[in-house]
Amino acid sequence: MSRLKTMVRNQNGVQPLRGGHALCQGCGIPMVVRTVLSTIKGPVVVVNATGCLEVATTRYPTTAWNVPWLHVAFENAAAVASGIDAAQVALRRRHALPADTEVAVVVFAGDGGTYDIGLQALSGALERGHRFLFVCYDNEAYMNTGVQRSGATPFAASTTTSPAGLESFGKAQQRKDMTAIAVAHHLPYVAQAASTYWDDVSRKVQRAAAADGPAFLNVLTDCPLGWGHEPRQAPHVIAAAVETCFWPLYEVVGGRYSLTYEPPEALPIERWLEGQKRFAHLLRPENAQLRAEIQAAVDREWASLRARCFADEKGA
């Protein structure tokens, strides 16, 4: 049976996230949520950090969630998940839970709640080895509060707090490599994925859910409003990120790196920049140097990642 049909069947007739929420027309997040939650078989409890997904789906007295769901605050989703994991361990130990069922603990957080304000709680939870899956839907800025820059915002992107202007080219800093930060915690499973490469996302979720300990999934997710593109262009915009090697798809299993997708041809970075208003200023002739810098950085990181992946493959 096709993977998608399996995912439909896994839902058992109840979609985990239903319609009626207030996410933007064409929002890229629900697809990620659907891919993750319908890949996981069995019961889940979702912890959601403050952000677009949380706010737009749970305006009291409505909810768009059909699974157990908690929101506590912005920076602590991983800590809340730690508590739920510890509770499950403790209750199982004193036979207060059905022996044969494990409830999967899944966190959804945006890049703000992962890279920045959420980093401490995430790092602590990863270090303690709790059994949970942390999914970052990375749309590269604080979108819910009006597209402000975050530690995930790419170099030279224009956001409302790093706007391109007469004396500024946008964000002056490189974005953090959050996937590498997660890898540094010696986890059983870490992966980088992209929302519309859904088959890759789903396979990664399967491996992550089977991990005996924390798993971290960093999923590039489009934001039509914040990135400045038509919603229906999402598959092409995300493809540009992957095919230019700006956002490589890879996994790190027990510290061993491997690519899960290699673009047949690395496209020039302009293909990533040209589809989005947040990069429009970079396409002006006077910004050729900036484009070259961006291209050089992408090339360097891609070469380094490829080398690491092939070394680890050889060393197997």
Place this chain on the structure above:
Amino acid sequence: MITAAPQLLTGGEAVAHAFRQIEPDVVPVYPITPQTPIIQTFSSMVADGQAHTAIVNVESEHSAMSAAIGSALAGARTVTATSSQGLALMTEVVYIAASMRAPIVMAVGNRALSGPINIHCDHSDSMLVRDSGVIQLFAENAQEAYDLTVMAPRIAEHPGVLLPVLVCQDGFTITHAAEPVTLLRDEEVRDFVGPYAIPQPALDARHPATRGPFAMPDYYFEFRRAQAAALEAALDVVFDVAHRFELLSGRRTGPYEGYRLQGADRVLVALGSSAGTVKDVVDELRDEGEPVGLLELRSFRPFPGRDLARLVHGVRTVIVLDRADSPGGAPPLAADVSFALRDSGVHVTSHVYGLGGRDLHPEEVRAVFSGDAPQYLGVRGGDPCRV
């Protein structure tokens, strides 16, 4: 009821024993002086198999309270401990724990808030979460710290309450000083606290629920009103649980204790260990013919305002001792007492004492009763301001 022999225990150790006997499912915790003896002693007990608790050594107090919410709402009895800066750091989450109605028990070793950084006792940390919607009970000594901790789960988990309960004991003065403490038997505590149950625990996936919603102006106020109602209802629950505890232990550790109020024309109101000092001075002054008394409060939140006027009926002056200040305004306990007595005709005065661990001396308490003390007790440099 068999009374066991008292043991010499610090307040911290006594609370650790209470934790051991309650045997919570999960304890997420981060170290900070002066709460550390509690978690260190308890950790040893767990390491020796005396309690089967999942201790989660989190990476900050903010995460301790966050993990506690996750655990408590998942369906596990959850306990933690903190002081001072730790309580300050987790304040955001303490408010949320109350609003999400998570029945977490937290031991607080009361310690001054920075700055300057100070590790000794005052009540400024508790006052920081005064308005958060949590229950706050103050112990006078190590025995009361133990008793209140044993009582706390039944208060927190009562279906009409479902709120975090903070059991507060003065840092160092109680946490680190050894006193005779009579422990109940393990099975007595186990039976007293009973099994943990909350509506629709999050790990029950057959009954999914959404917790921690976003509320617009059309609903937020109703949430807060409902929380206030829960705190008001909690006072009767504290009385009831204290009564049941008295039946079990022979010791009454209720929301307040009147000490020699009969015929008093001056009554001092205080929280925490200083109440013990005041009791000694009240005895001395009474021997000298002075009609003085003490109203020791244990339940700061919910504040027993409805009973206050009755308790101090006939009293000329109520003097409030605050071990915390509110610069530019009224000290917190004085504000609550004044408001409760606003229609009573009783004169209310206020002093601030003991900030940053400064001891309160019996001579100072005498001066307070004789109306001869500065507003800030025992501060070098004198004090021209009088309230």
Place this chain on the structure above:
Amino acid sequence: MAELKRWQELPPGGLVTPGDAAQTHTGDWRTAGRPVVQYEQCVNCLLCWLYCPDSAVILEGTTLAGIDYDFCKGCELCVEVCPVGALAMSGERS
């Protein structure tokens, strides 16, 4: 919109269960038409179901059965990703 609850009617902590959640029909967000299915062309690849941000693709088992216009916001992603052109935007029926 349902009548607003009084404070006594809120469950502790404002817990919401799916069964009692009010439903907001976001279909009125559409401004540029609605997606329409050509069933004879549909191959039930389920990509539209996967991509729809509003869970508005109705399935019967694993077969496409329709679009829930109460929730469809008209983003056109389903039209974009359909590999056989079985979906197209059409005017709203009045």
